[in-house]
Amino acid sequence: MLAQYCGPPMDIREIAKRAKVSTATVSRTINRVPSVNPQLARRVWSVVEELGYYPNTQARALVSGKSRIFGLIVSEITNPFFPEIVQVFENIAVQHGYEILLTSTVHDPKRMEISVRRMIERRVEGVAVMTFGMEELVLEDLKLRNVPLVFVDVGPSRAHVSNIRIDYLHGIRQAVQHLAALRHERIAFITGPLQLRSAATRQQCFLHCMEEIGLTVDPKLIVEGDHTMEGGMVAFSQLLKQPVMPTAVLCSNDMTAIGVMRRCHEEGILIPRDLSVVGFDDIRMAQFMLPPLTTIQMSQAELARLAFHALLSEVQNESAPNGAEYFLKTSLVLRESTGLAPSRKSRPEKSG
Amino acid sequence: MLAQYCGPPMDIREIAKRAKVSTATVSRTINRVPSVNPQLARRVWSVVEELGYYPNTQARALVSGKSRIFGLIVSEITNPFFPEIVQVFENIAVQHGYEILLTSTVHDPKRMEISVRRMIERRVEGVAVMTFGMEELVLEDLKLRNVPLVFVDVGPSRAHVSNIRIDYLHGIRQAVQHLAALRHERIAFITGPLQLRSAATRQQCFLHCMEEIGLTVDPKLIVEGDHTMEGGMVAFSQLLKQPVMPTAVLCSNDMTAIGVMRRCHEEGILIPRDLSVVGFDDIRMAQFMLPPLTTIQMSQAELARLAFHALLSEVQNESAPNGAEYFLKTSLVLRESTGLAPSRKSRPEKSG
DNA sequence: ATGAAAGCGCTAACAC
DNA sequence: GTGTTAGCGCTTTCAT
Numbered sequence: 001m002l003a004q005y006c007g008p009p010m011d012i013r014e015i016a017k018r019a020k021v022s023t024a025t026v027s028r029t030i031n032r033v034p035s036v037n038p039q040l041a042r043r044v045w046s047v048v049e050e051l052g053y054y055p056n057t058q059a060r061a062l063v064s065g066k067s068r069i070f071g072l073i074v075s076e077i078t079n080p081f082f083p084e085i086v087q088v089f090e091n092i093a094v095q096h097g098y099e100i101l102l103t104s105t106v107h108d109p110k111r112m113e114i115s116v117r118r119m120i121e122r123r124v125e126g127v128a129v130m131t132f133g134m135e136e137l138v139l140e141d142l143k144l145r146n147v148p149l150v151f152v153d154v155g156p157s158r159a160h161v162s163n164i165r166i167d168y169l170h171g172i173r174q175a176v177q178h179l180a181a182l183r184h185e186r187i188a189f190i191t192g193p194l195q196l197r198s199a200a201t202r203q204q205c206f207l208h209c210m211e212e213i214g215l216t217v218d219p220k221l222i223v224e225g226d227h228t229m230e231g232g233m234v235a236f237s238q239l240l241k242q243p244v245m246p247t248a249v250l251c252s253n254d255m256t257a258i259g260v261m262r263r264c265h266e267e268g269i270l271i272p273r274d275l276s277v278v279g280f281d282d283i284r285m286a287q288f289m290l291p292p293l294t295t296i297q298m299s300q301a302e303l304a305r306l307a308f309h310a311l312l313s314e315v316q317n318e319s320a321p322n323g324a325e326y327f328l329k330t331s332l333v334l335r336e337s338t339g340l341a342p343s344r345k346s347r348p349e350k351s352g
Numbered sequence: 353m354l355a356q357y358c359g360p361p362m363d364i365r366e367i368a369k370r371a372k373v374s375t376a377t378v379s380r381t382i383n384r385v386p387s388v389n390p391q392l393a394r395r396v397w398s399v400v401e402e403l404g405y406y407p408n409t410q411a412r413a414l415v416s417g418k419s420r421i422f423g424l425i426v427s428e429i430t431n432p433f434f435p436e437i438v439q440v441f442e443n444i445a446v447q448h449g450y451e452i453l454l455t456s457t458v459h460d461p462k463r464m465e466i467s468v469r470r471m472i473e474r475r476v477e478g479v480a481v482m483t484f485g486m487e488e489l490v491l492e493d494l495k496l497r498n499v500p501l502v503f504v505d506v507g508p509s510r511a512h513v514s515n516i517r518i519d520y521l522h523g524i525r526q527a528v529q530h531l532a533a534l535r536h537e538r539i540a541f542i543t544g545p546l547q548l549r550s551a552a553t554r555q556q557c558f559l560h561c562m563e564e565i566g567l568t569v570d571p572k573l574i575v576e577g578d579h580t581m582e583g584g585m586v587a588f589s590q591l592l593k594q595p596v597m598p599t600a601v602l603c604s605n606d607m608t609a610i611g612v613m614r615r616c617h618e619e620g621i622l623i624p625r626d627l628s629v630v631g632f633d634d635i636r637m638a639q640f641m642l643p644p645l646t647t648i649q650m651s652q653a654e655l656a657r658l659a660f661h662a663l664l665s666e667v668q669n670e671s672a673p674n675g676a677e678y679f680l681k682t683s684l685v686l687r688e689s690t691g692l693a694p695s696r697k698s699r700p701e702k703s704g
Numbered sequence: 705a706t707g708a709a710a711g712c713g714c715t716a717a718c719a720c
Numbered sequence: 721g722t723g724t725t726a727g728c729g730c731t732t733t734c735a736t
Contacts, residue, residue, distance in 0.1 A: 011713055022723040027715060035721060052493060057473045058419065059713035061410045062728045077439040078636065086438075087429040090456060094466060099474065102454055104442060114446060121409045122451065141404060229640060258640050265642045284430065288581060288610050290617045290642055363729055374707045379731055387705060411729035415712045 171330030232259020272339030509675030523682030584611020624691030
């Protein structure tokens with residue numbers, strides 16, 4: 001800690017004066033333009049450090065036209081799917097000297113609109129839209145301004161609009177086949193909110209993968225959830241009413257699976273002895289469950305990385321032709337919530 | 353969606369020209385200065401909307417000296433303690449027209465230093481420091497610049513430095529007495545990393561509350577954890593080696609408790625039948641555990657609210673005398689991980 | 705009530 | 721290689 005200058009605001013001029021150079025030289029030094037005389041540079045740096053000077057980003061941004069901010073729109077920070085995305089996004093941003101403007105829509109179109117306004121007002125250089133659902137709604141403004149955008153799993157790409165395509169099929173196939181290998185035949189599926197493209201796709205993949213290996217799907221075993229724990233509990237209650245229980249249930253996301261586990265806990269149904277449960281997403285919490293949840297991983301870290309680099313390359317390369325496409329594979333993570341199908345018998349007794 | 357202007361950057365001048373007024377009038381209109389002629393105002397607004405004009409925050413900030421950004425430093429966004437804080441902080445910020453600059457230290461002093469630099473460069477109007485531990489280290493820079501600061505649970509207040517004091521005692525007393533009422537006598541405590549002030553305090557409170565009701569604490573039943581699940585597992589393994597097991601264990605945070613639960617699961621120890629477990633923090637995940645975790649709540653939402661308003665009032669009131677103090681109570685949330693102490697197999701000797 | 709003009713702190717031509 | 725200077729887009733006196 002050095003004794004530091006405490007008087008009126010120190011700016012580039014103050015530095016220039018004290019280092020006996022022009023503001024231009026100070027600017028060049030700070031921006032590490034190679035042509036500056038090392039002598040002078042050292043003088044400048046020493047004053048900079050002595051005074052604890054930090055350049056004013058606003059001014060920089062204003063004149064350069066570069067805010068060095070990327071927007072990151074999520075639906076809810078408290079949704080366990082997002083913290084890792086935010087963390088990784090931030091880590092990479094720091095490395096690249098970017099700031100991140102994080103906004104959440106909390107599933108409210110008005111909030112989405114406000115998010116977009118905030119992004120524009122702060123002149124972000126790009127926006128990663130990680131909210132599964134309200135994408136198209138209010139983003140025209142951003143597109144019109146040619147702000148680079150990156151979506152997950154949305155329609156056709158446009159100029160400056162990149163897309164991360166999720167290969168849901170791969171992981172779901174692994175899960176279905178894993179279950180089949182464990183002798184499960186009555187496999188249930190709890191969907192997400194079906195207006196969500198990603199949720200609908202997951203269901204389709206499930207159906208496809210079942211058919212693929214010649215397993216029939218009892219329509220009664222497909223029930224709708226809403227990607228929340230409560231939804232999972234309700235949905236599983238439905239399943240419980242079936243004359244013949246499923247021996248395994250695949251869920252459209254982990255929170256749903258957690259709901260199923262809780263309901264089982266209440267009913268004295270033992271996982272995986274009585275029922276195998278598979279989630280989707282592989283949020284952190286999946287590992288913390290008892291038993292740890294077998295789930296289909298869609299790496300949040302990787303998603304964040306792809307999103308960031310999509311924006312970065314839009315910003316660096318003018319060359320981006322027509323919005324790039326990125327791909328993210330899903331794959332099964334085996335843990336302890338799946339096991340051999342119970343030999344057929346009637347529903348296990350509820351134990352106190 | 354209106355057809356929108358697509359040409360070169362639209363700025364306040366463009367608006368002025370089209371509305372046939374001066375830039376000053378546009379500025380006043382946008383800032384809702386009451387003195388503008390409603391006639392003109394309407395003309396301005398219509399152009400603004402037609403062109404989809406959004407003022408440039410950087411320019412505004414530069415000239416006004418107000419960035420309308422608050423910094424929020426956390427230790428790790430993926431730490432389940434923080435998402436709710438971030439969410440609530442953001443919600444309130446939006447309402448007040450503030451942006452939030454979120455940084456995480458990931459327990460790295462260098463990252464903390466970078467965080468501080470980022471804050472200063474963006475000229476934040478205040479910083480909430482929600483990282484329990486590395487507070488003092490690198491914050492001199494911020495203090496010197498008279499940036500309003502708010503800490504949790506840190507030393508004496510200074511000018512422009514507010515503090516949120518946590519009343520750990522209240523919740524811990526409730527927990528200990530709850531356990532005592534359930535006939536528990538051998539109560540273990542798993543600490544956090546003891547260099548953390550908050551962790552040390554929690555332990556002291558535990559000791560105090562035990563003594564208060566005349567329960568003796570077996571030193572062997574105090575083991576050190578590190579606020580992670582793994583730490584909780586290791587710590588509980590220690591406890592398992594005791595000749596006489598504790599019947600209840602109080603943990604310095606929820607992740608530790610989750611570690612205990614996992615270890616119990618592995619060992620076939622049933623919660624709460626064989627062991628009662630109490631956590632601390634009440635992170636969301638606590639509700640999702642099986643059984644749902646009884647824990648001492650330290651409301652993250654309230655913490656965020658207090659922190660935000662601490663900063664806001666520093667910024668609004670020049671009147672802040674010498675850093676305000678805020679208080680946050682903790683209190684027990686009963687769920688299902690605690691129950692009557694199991695009847696003892698061997699009675700411990702009582703010396704009188 | 706409105707407009708003209710002076711900067712906010714910095715970068716980037718452009719001169720030297 | 722270094723300095724001079726004209727803005728970046730806005731707010732805010734200060735005149736009118």
